[in-house]
Amino acid sequence: MHPQYWIVGAMFGGCEDMLPEFLRRGYWYCWDPKFNQAIPATVAELFPKIQVGDRLAVKKMLGQGSSSIEIRALGIVTDIDAGEWRIYVNWLVTDLHREVPIKNFMGSLHGPVELSDWRSNAFHV
Numbered sequence: 001m002h003p004q005y006w007i008v009g010a011m012f013g014g015c016e017d018m019l020p021e022f023l024r025r026g027y028w029y030c031w032d033p034k035f036n037q038a039i040p041a042t043v044a045e046l047f048p049k050i051q052v053g054d055r056l057a058v059k060k061m062l063g064q065g066s067s068s069i070e071i072r073a074l075g076i077v078t079d080i081d082a083g084e085w086r087i088y089v090n091w092l093v094t095d096l097h098r099e100v101p102i103k104n105f106m107g108s109l110h111g112p113v114e115l116s117d118w119r120s121n122a123f124h125v
Helices: 019-025 041-049 117-123
Strands: 005-009 055-061 068-081 086-093 098-101
Antiparallel strands (some): 068 086
């Protein structure tokens, strides 16, 4: 089975940058059950599709009106904790500043991203 490719965010509320914590602790998440908030529909739909071995690219929006996003980190999924909505990641590249077209990747979880020049550019190590 071939890995799937996912675009994920790390900015909570548009202002709190969680990427340093994600890198330090070896995981990614976009929803925390302890806050007793509803699970975003896209997260509830997509999260169960992520599998061990899949690839993650952490993106950051580059400002209102920008036609680009910045790819900040790349990793491989090593484990999934569905109860905590947490994905454990082997972070391969952690200090990227790769600008790519935004497409429609504005939320916190998108994918799987189909094979294309865009995916090749965003995910190449």
